[in-house]
Amino acid sequence: MSIFTVTLLDDDRCHIKHELAGSEIETDLPPEYGGGGRAFSSTDLVSAALGTCTITSISKILEREGYDPRQLRIEVTKELSHNPKMIKAIKLMITHPNAFNEQLLKKLDKATKSCPVKRSLHDDVTIEITFHVGYPGDQ
Structure with missing residues (x-):
């Protein structure tokens, strides 16, 4: 089983942390859906x-x-x-x-x-x- 923590950074972007590994990524809404496309959606x-x-x-x-x-x-x-x-x-x-x-x-x-x-x-x-x-x- 994996556990991730997801937090909202602003209206379009999220921060994800893999609790066991400690690795982190950010996501952003894709431009097709009105986001900035600054990170993986x-x-x-x-x-x-x-x-x-x-x-x-x-x-x-x-x-x-x-x-x-x-x-x-x-x-x-x-x-x-x-x-x-x-x-x-x-x-x-x-x-x-x-x-x-x-x-x-x-x-x-x-x-x-x-x-x-x-x-x-x-x-x-x-x-x-x-x-x-x-x-x-x-x-």
Whole structure:
């Protein structure tokens, strides 16, 4: 179990403290909802959580297969809807400079589906995960 303390700094910004780890972050309303966009928004954190959960879900597989998981990159794109106010879609583009065979891509795809954050998101949120591998110049 994790415990966080959330306090309001002003009308748009919050401070979050992870009580066990002691780490702290601030959030701000996104510009789409009238905020300043000066920090991660709450919906950014949900989308980023999907990215971090996904990368950790696939990193051990890559390591076992002889690939350097530290070369993984995930570009996270979030789309909001206005009515109702919610995350409409999250897109993850997973890149790695090495090419992966079809069997490995299937293992990785299966692992992305086991991410607890993905399992926690409502079916109304469209999640698109793509792999862009074997392009060393992109890193």
